[in-house]
Amino acid sequence: MAQITLEQVGQVEQIQSTIKEKNVELLHLQFVDIEGILKNITITADQLDDAVEGKIMLDGSSIKGFSPINKSDCYLLPDLNTFAVMPWTETDGYAEARFLCSVTNTDGTLFEGDTRNVLKKTVARAAEKGYTISVGPELEFFLFKTDEKGYPTTELGDLGGYFEPSPKDLGEKVRVEIFKTLKAMGFTIEALHHEVAEGQHEISFKYADALGAADLAITYKWVVKTIAAQFGLHASFMPKPVFGINGSGMHVNMSFFKDGENLFFDESDELQLSNEAYSFIAGLLENMKGFVAITNPLVNSYKRLVPGYEAPCYLAWSASNRSALIRIPAARGMGTRVELRCPDPSSNPYLTFAVIASAGLDGVEKGLQAPAPINEDIFDMTDARREELGIDSLPAGLEAAVAELEAGEIGLKTLGEHVFNEYVAAKKAEWDDYRTTVHAWELKNYQYKF
Template identity: 35%
Template sequence: MSVQNVLNLIKEKNIEWVDFRFVGLSGKAQHISLPATEVDEETFVNGVAFDGSSIPGFRGIEQSDMVMMPDTETAYIDPFTAHPTLIIMSNIHTPDGDRYDRDPRSIAQKAEEYLQTTGIGTQAFFAPESEFFIFDDVRYENGMNKSYFEVDSEEAGWNTGRKEEGGNLAYKVPVKGGYVPVAPIDSQQDIRSEMCNKLADAGLRIERHHHEVATAGQAEINFRFDSLTKTADNLLKYKYIVANTAREYGKVATFMPKPLFGDNGSGMHVHMSIFNEGEPLFYEKGAYANLSELAIHYIGGILYHAPALIAITNPSTNSFKRLVPGYEAPVNLVFSKGNRSAAVRIPIAAVTPKGCRIEFRTPDSTANPYLAFAAMLMAGLDGIKKKIDPRALGYGPFDTNIYEMSDAEKAEIRSVPGTLEEALDALAADSEFLTEGGVFTQDFIDNYIELKRGEAKQVAIRIHPHEYNLYFDC
């Protein structure tokens, strides 16, 4: 969409406000709104100024001036505002006009540019399956003398005996019993459909939605794959629309990986493939899972670099509450066709040559999608360039249920890091693959590690309620 087309859209739809957005290191969107009457061609040439020192991990107060440079291709109408508002994503530049090397969106674009310089392919496609919970009530507090959280859902398995409903209507979702039941057990069909309608109006191609495995309103909506940066843009749009549609229904949505103890967490399985001038490069008929050797080497790069990669794809302390055995969590760094207990799965049902892809199941939605997708691509490309063979390294294929293997057999399988600190240590030791072609800078990686270590420390030094169970009577 050209600048003129955006200006025409503003007039045609009687837009009152233009909301310019960028994304910080955390992956959360930030925004500044301008009156539509103040937006003209110069706005798209000169950008929109903001204070970079107020964004964690960006700049100090002595270098705070930064500029959002709008990307007109991302424009869509906000479905929630009372005053007609147009949303536009932006890249971040310095006042000198240079691309800011800590801007996650620019890093995603540099990863796409790097792919084209390798001669391997011309385009990488991504499709995330970002799961979430829809709760009715969320309360939490952390202080000197108290620490707790409490969530509730009308369909939660723990509410089979609740009287406050004015007559309990039963049909609650059992623990681990929420995968695709029909109503009345699935009470959230309409809210998910409304989310999908709004997403479609905002430009996403919706493929399906359904209730997920966990109790208490776990859900999933799938949208069509696209190129790396566009998919990251779409994921931010997805999370924004899901959260605000839930709010319209008097509910709250969260993409937190593990909000409930004792049931499945929410992942963000990411499907990936590479094309060259429109031709798929991951397909080879008759090979294992119909995968080409290039795809096998891509998997090799993902699995070889996985400990470091996970610092970016699972960048929260809560991520590692999900990455434990027993809850369909992909903790095993192996690959397999159709096996959901492996970190890398190759879908084999109803797959065409163009649909041939790999699925990295470890990530979750605390990840900044621009950074996560870029890092995955860089790991895969490193595997292709170095011909990393996951078969030779003992990464599979494993086509049996790994959770049912003996302890001795499991001991031979490499697992994901156990904590965020372990993942950050791995990233500190293995980051060279990210800096190829200047996609990630070492300054960015060092800054990112420092920021995330600070988050981990905030959790580590706080008293956990369960410590009272374990140690109060010592």
């Protein structure tokens, strides 16, 4: 079982104080499956000590991508930094709280099938070089109306447009309530607004270390869905839920720090970018096709990654051009960062941040050279012009993306054998199910005609 450090003793005492002050009776021990879907086991607050020591058991054979039935016993190890009271449960004399957990084996070692542990390994790999990884994700979502049973319909929650306020933006009151909830749970919120598409929204929060940012992303999705449901709405992080309008992305801003300094900043360079920043960009471009099945994991993901809807699908970078897959936001100094624009919010943030950091780290370790930036609008280019500039494109569908994942090195290197094999098998099964299903489009176009 887990050994408690002196620092953790202080944390536990603070948690016990909050539990007493808020009258917390139930603790939800949360973790994610291989797809990043949140799960939890609920215990009483009286079992806090057992939880902190990693004594709460989990049947891993029941979780997608975890353990076979003959090796099913796992344990949950709460991350004390993720303790938070759930504001919507608070009433007079009662409340509930949660921890995010890593999964361990029966001997206390980290379980290799837990995707949170995959990210931990990448963070440790960077730390061996003296680097810390900073990540700021931007997750967009849609709000849909629900039916009398609470199930989502295809009717959007509002008809507002980019940055529009109420009364057109009927989602404003929902965003404000989400903001209040996230703030109460420790988030630092930077902005909230209506996005480009009807019914689409974004609430941006402050960056954190890679593991912390993934924890925030998982928590954010959970809170958004929970609060939306209270308004009779369904929040969807599906990448392309509505044909003909913009889909939802999860732009990932990332930088490396060393000795407290941003490793990507160099004041003497024309773009004020360091050699490490250029090599990081080169690592992303070299490995991008090999990890897009992680950052864009659904059949539906590739209906967003088409020209014309602000979702970049061409392998290029620029200091400002938003049609490029990789962009360098204007901030410099400590705020210098690389923004990868193709990931979507259906992806597992632990795996997404791990493969992005790993690919960039490969570029830095190998001293790869980034190609020249592309400042023209890539969407308006002819195929011949893109070929002339050597601009490749992302795989056009999940099947091709999974094939690239299998053929490349970055996936297995980052995910480890267990998660890699389970993930590939799950995505192949997903594609096969989609491929063999008769869809409404086929019936509409073929049934009567033929």
